[in-house]
């Protein structure tokens with residue numbers, strides 16, 4: 001059993017490795033995704049102008065840079081990963097993002113005074129932390145009254161997460177290097193590599209119901225929690241993209257030699273077949289699109305904003 005410090009160190013090292021592998025074009029694409037996603041989510045992105053923003057768990061800094069490009073007066077990015085922060089500094093410089101400051105640190109002990117930021121974002125972070133209650137209270141502490149929090153948090157439903165839970169111990173047994181080599185053999189570029197290796201190897205992975213998140217936000221003085229149902233622009237966009245994403249796990253394990261990988265591939269095949277059946281039933285009109293989504297994807301990721309009273 002790892003200590004929280006060992007877990008944090010392994011988490012930082014994993015994400016530093018995964019984000020640093022993005023080439024310039026795919027990194028820029030993922031910077032631009034921020035604006036597209038916020039617009040599609042119904043958020044007026046001109047709001048960012050002259051705002052002081054924090055990107056908590058900033059990884060390679062793509063969303064810090066996006067907020068700077070949208071006119072934020074200052075952006076702080078903080079992450080556990082030394083490699084991630086070094087990479088973020090270089091990327092911000094290359095992309096001419098002004099007033100961005102990156103530092104290594106933990107979102108469970110933020111080095112900022114209370115009520116510092118107009119906006120705090122923590123995208124894909126909470127569920128990978130060892131003390132999410134402390135983390136959420138830290139994020140809320142540094143938001144100014146009237147300021148906003150944006151988060152992406154994994155939800156409990158859908159076929160992908162039970163699949164990931166079944167695959168994780170097998171992936172651990174096979175080992176990161178072997179699976180990474182299989183990802184390369186399957187021809188997956190850095191963004192897809194991150195999707196699969198993140199979920200298979202991140203030390204801490206938790207799932208939240210919306211009710212649980214709402215309760216946690218309220219307990220920290222946040223209100224108007226609004227869950228976005230549009231602007232997914234990810235594997236949950238359609239049933240087709242979801243099925244394709246699931247099939248990536250099969251591709252990976254088929255490229256690994258040995259019995260353990262064969263077992264993993266059989267699990268992937270059976271979950272993938274189930275998802276395909278749902279998609280086929282929708283295409284054939286035997287199931288409504290909404291019911292098909294519910295059965296395969298569930299509610300989907302929680303992407304939401306909330307404001308501090």
Ligand SMILES: C[S@@+](CC[C@H](N)C(=O)[O-])C[C@H]1O[C@@H](n2cnc3c(N)ncnc32)[C@H](O)[C@@H]1O
Nearest residue numbers: 011012015057058059079080106107123124125
């Ligand atoms: C899925 S990545 C998301 C990165 C970034 N938000 C993005 O969307 O590009 C999760 C990030 O959270 C960071 N992280 C996890 N726990 C953390 C903690 N306690 N303090 C700071 N960063 C943390 C990881 O190092 C990683 O870069």
